[in-house]
Each structure stands twice: as C-alpha cells, then as structure tokens.
Amino acid sequence: MSASLSSETKAEPNLTPLLDVVFQLITFFMLVINFSNENYDQRVRLPIAGSAQPTEEGQKGVSEDRLVLNISKQGHLLINGQDLPPHQALEEVRHQATLVRRNLDAAGVKKSNDLPTTIILRADRDTEFSNLYSLITQCQASGFRKFALKAMSE
Amino acid sequence: MEQSLEIPITPMLDMAFQLLTFFILTYHPMPSEVQFVMNLMPAAPATDIKAQQPEAAEANPDVPASLKTLPTTLRAGEGGTLGRITLGENEIQGGLEALKRELDVYLTDPTLPFEQTLIKVDPDLKYDALMRVIDIFSKAFSDAKKEPKLAFAELSAEEKAAQ
Numbered sequence: 001m002s003a004s005l006s007s008e009t010k011a012e013p014n015l016t017p018l019l020d021v022v023f024q025l026i027t028f029f030m031l032v033i034n035f036s037n038e039n040y041d042q043r044v045r046l047p048i049a050g051s052a053q054p055t056e057e058g059q060k061g062v063s064e065d066r067l068v069l070n071i072s073k074q075g076h077l078l079i080n081g082q083d084l085p086p087h088q089a090l091e092e093v094r095h096q097a098t099l100v101r102r103n104l105d106a107a108g109v110k111k112s113n114d115l116p117t118t119i120i121l122r123a124d125r126d127t128e129f130s131n132l133y134s135l136i137t138q139c140q141a142s143g144f145r146k147f148a149l150k151a152m153s154e
Numbered sequence: 155m156e157q158s159l160e161i162p163i164t165p166m167l168d169m170a171f172q173l174l175t176f177f178i179l180t181y182h183p184m185p186s187e188v189q190f191v192m193n194l195m196p197a198a199p200a201t202d203i204k205a206q207q208p209e210a211a212e213a214n215p216d217v218p219a220s221l222k223t224l225p226t227t228l229r230a231g232e233g234g235t236l237g238r239i240t241l242g243e244n245e246i247q248g249g250l251e252a253l254k255r256e257l258d259v260y261l262t263d264p265t266l267p268f269e270q271t272l273i274k275v276d277p278d279l280k281y282d283a284l285m286r287v288i289d290i291f292s293k294a295f296s297d298a299k300k301e302p303k304l305a306f307a308e309l310s311a312e313e314k315a316a317q
Contacts, residue, residue: 048285133308148192
C-alpha cells in the first residue's frame with residue numbers, strides 16, 4: 001500500500017488588506033485632485049515674493065467673482081485657450097467687462113462704474129511692465145478696481 | 155453541512171487599480187501661489203514730499219487731500235533688471251535693503267504722514283523686479299502697521315530720458 005507522495009497545497013494570498021490600501025490611495029487622490037486648473041496656465045512662470053498672502057477661499061478683498069488673466073513674457077494674454085497679442089488682449093478685457101455688467105444687470109444689481117470682480121493677474125516674471133501696465137489701465141478703464149497680483153512663495 | 159461563501163475580490167481589486175491609475179495620471183501637484191491684493195486706483199499726481207496743509211494740497215478728485223503720496227521711481231537696468239530707485243527726491247543707494255530702511259523712516263516719521271505710494275515704473279522693467287519692490291513696500295507698510303496703498307504709473311519717455 002503506497003501513500004500519496006504529492007499533496008497539493010494552494011497558496012491563496014489574502015487580498016483584503018491590499019484592497020484596503022488601494023482604496024486609501026484612491027481616496028487620497030480623489031480629495032487632492034483639482035480639475036479647475038484651466039485658469040492657471042503653467043506656461044506662465046510667476047515671480048517670487050516672500051510677504052505676499054497665501055491664496056485662500058473667501059480672502060478679504062478678493063470677491064468670489066474672479067477673472068484670471070495669464071500674461072506671457074511676450075505680453076500676450078492667455079485666456080480661454082487663446083493666445084491673444086496685446087491689442088486683442090485689450091479688446092478681450094473690454095469684452096469681459098461687458099459680460100460682467102450684463103450678468104450684474106441680469107441679477108438686478110444696482111449699476112455702478114466700479115465692478116466687483118477681482119482681476120487675478122498671473123504675469124510671467126519676464127513680462128515687461130509696459131505690457132502689464134497697458135492691461136491694468138484697460139482693466140481700470142473698464143471698471144475693474146480690485147486686483148490680486150499672483151506670485152510664488154519663497 | 156456548512157458551506158462557506160467566498161466572494162472573489164480579485165476583480166474588485168482590478169477595478170480599484172484602474173481607478174487608482176486614472177487618478178495618478180490626472181493628478182498635477184499645484185505649486186503654492188501667493189498674492190498681493192490691492193485696489194488699484196488710477197494714478198494720482200505726486201505731491202511734494204514735505205508735509206502740506208490739506209487746503210494747500212493739489213486738488214485731486216481721486217485722492218482725498220488728507221492722504222499724502224510718497225512718489226517712487228523705478229528705472230530699469232541692463233536686461234530689464236532693477237536699476238536706479240528714487241524715493242521722493244532721493245536716490246536710494248544700496249539696493250532693496252536700503253529701500254526698506256528708507257521706507258521704514260518715511261512711514262514711521264510722524265512729520266511725514268505718508269499713506270500711499272505712487273510708483274512710476276520704467277516700461278522696460280521686468281515684472282519680477284517690480285514684484286520684489288512691491289514685496290519690500292508690503293513689508294514696510296506692514297511693519298509700520300499701515301495698510302499698503304499702492305498706485306502705478308508708467309515712466310514717460312521724457313522722464314526716462316532725464317536720467
């Protein structure tokens with residue numbers, strides 16, 4: 001009488017802890033993912049400033065209504081996927097101001113020369129002041145008064 | 155007879171890995187951005203740096219007479235870098251550290267009650283250099299416990315030529 005020499009042993013790794021860790025990772029990435037990056041053009045390299053305030057939601061002086069202007073080092077306005085040269089950029093600012101006024105009228109807000117929208121200015125560190133200044137003055141002429149000049153922290 | 159029910163979790167793990175791969179590939183680490191928030195009013199004409207009686211000050215519909223404006227001029231150097239800095243009527247020697255020291259004097263001297271600054275900027279100056287100056291002004295106003303009030307203007311061709 002011979003005994004069976006081969007006895008199959010199955011190794012079944014426990015997948016439950018692995019699944020737990022994977023769900024932890026998924027939860028982490030779901031919480032930190034930000035799909036609203038289109039306004040923050042990575043082609044613009046911001047200058048560095050040490051004493052500027054961190055960007056926070058509901059920050060004093062920054063209204064919830066914002067208009068992000070990305071300005072390249074050539075002075076072009078990068079907005080809504082377009083690369084606008086300076087003269088078209090000024091036209092676009094006027095157009096945006098018109099849209100804001102139209103929205104305010106539709107919301108029944110009392111008419112005023114000053115617009116409540118905050119201009120988020122993201123200019124490349126090598127942008128010349130002349131390009132920036134023409135855009136700022138056009139914004140002021142269109143009624144925008146609140147500005148947030150963006151920079152990188154040190 | 156007991157029967158144990160084993161739920162196959164391998165397909166669930168496969169799906170979890172698919173989701174994880176999606177989130178990893180779409181994740182972009184955002185650099186921390188900071189900002190200077192300011193109300194930029196149209197440029198006001200500069201007043202004399204010596205303190206004046208409010209009724210003697212130049213009338214300006216945009217700026218109340220009680221506010222005193224500290225005029226600052228930034229000229230561009232080689233390649234758009236920061237060149238000469240003029241604060242009031244004085245040229246600042248020694249770069250941004252000297253500018254900070256002078257600003258501390260101007261903003262804390264009770265006989266010189268400056269509340270806001272008009273910065274005239276060379277059109278060729280790079281934004282990076284301007285931002286470093288704004289940084290210095292922000293620190294100086296903060297140290298003097300005053301709210302930073304800045305206005306910008308572009309240096310005209312005549313002013314730029316008069317160096």
